[in-house]
Each structure stands twice: as structure tokens, then as C-alpha cells.
Amino acid sequence: MKTETTKKTPVPPGLGSRGRRYWRDILADNELGPSELVLLAEICKTLDLIDQLDAQVRADGLTVEGSAGQQRLHPAITEIRGQRLALNRLIGALDLDDADDVDEKVPTPASLRAKHAAEARWMKKNGTTPDRPRRRLIVSGSGSSPV
Structure with missing residues (x-):
């Protein structure tokens, strides 16, 4: 069901495909206030950042050369982990009631x-x-x- 919020609130500029899709999906089923829209924008930016970091890891591989020439874990992997934790907290802060996923938080x-x-x-x-x-x-x- 489309809401008035969807019609009034355009997708923030600079979002990637995953962020835009998430923005539209959430606003298609929910009416959000101004502070919730700020949280939603941050969630969308975080999703896009995770995708960018993941693409970098796929391009470079799981390991990179360290300062002494040794192989070490790609630093983007640690950042992805941190961004996923932040994403989880942002989604929790948005606190949308989704009847289908109540037991699957x-x-x-x-x-x-x-x-x-x-x-x-x-x-x-x-x-x-x-x-x-x-x-x-x-x-x-x-x-x-x-x-």
C-alpha cells in the first residue's frame, strides 16, 4: 500500500541501487516521521557502503599485502563487520513493526x-x-x- 510519505519524500540523492530499493520498499509499507526518515537514510547509506566494501574485497581478494610483505586479512572485511553491526542497530532504532518478521528479528x-x-x-x-x-x-x- 502506497502512503503519502512515499509521494512526499523523494529518494535522497547519492544513494546506490540497494539503498534506493530499500528506501522505496520501506516507504511503500510504512509512514515515517522526520526523525525516522533520517534513520532510514542512514540505513540506506550503510547498505550502500557495505556493498562498496564488499565489491572492493571481491576485486582485491580476502588478503592483501601488509607493510612487511606478509599476507593479511583485507581491512575492508573488518569494516564490513562494523558496518553490519551499525546497520543492525540502525534497523533496531527504526523499530518498524513488520508482522511477517516479528519472530525473526x-x-x-x-x-x-x-x-x-x-x-x-x-x-x-x-x-x-x-x-x-x-x-x-x-x-x-x-x-x-x-x-
Whole structure:
């Protein structure tokens, strides 16, 4: 469904193909306020930057020559990783309600650490994680087998 925001808000100049496509896709289904449009523009720029860095890595290869002639990881790979983290945070800050993807949000590193810590505490207390039932040993005849 097209909204008034789509008609009023042109694609920011300087965006690449992926950024323009994302801009149009988001505004096709959502009405955004001014601060949300700023976040959306940053998301689109970040997507384009990731694409540019990825193209550079594809052109140069995964490794480059270091200052002493040694092979080292391409510095753009580290930057891509950082830009993906920034992208994840920007998308989280935009906080769009997408009914199709409610259960498929990308977890942040902090939420993954918190989940792991909670599971460890649960395991220590209950002997298993919350989503897996405790296994019982059934002793039968000559051996035992977990159930």
C-alpha cells in the first residue's frame, strides 16, 4: 500500500541501487516521521557502503599485502563487520513493526550474551535448558539408556 510519505519524500540523492530499493520498499509499507526518515537514510547509506566494501574485497581478494610483505586479512572485511553491526542497530532504532518478521528479528550481541547467561543459570538450577526437557535414565536389565 502506497502512503503519502512515499509521494512526499523523494529518494535522497547519492544513494546506490540497494539503498534506493530499500528506501522505496520501506516507504511503500510504512509512514515515517522526520526523525525516522533520517534513520532510514542512514540505513540506506550503510547498505550502500557495505556493498562498496564488499565489491572492493571481491576485486582485491580476502588478503592483501601488509607493510612487511606478509599476507593479511583485507581491512575492508573488518569494516564490513562494523558496518553490519551499525546497520543492525540502525534497523533496531527504526523499530518498524513488520508482522511477517516479528519472530525473526536479528538479535544483538548483548541480547545473545544475556540469553546465554540466562540459559546457563537455568541449567545450573534445573539441570537442563528451558526449551529442552530433562532427560531421565531408565535402567533396564543390563544397561541404561536416556529417554
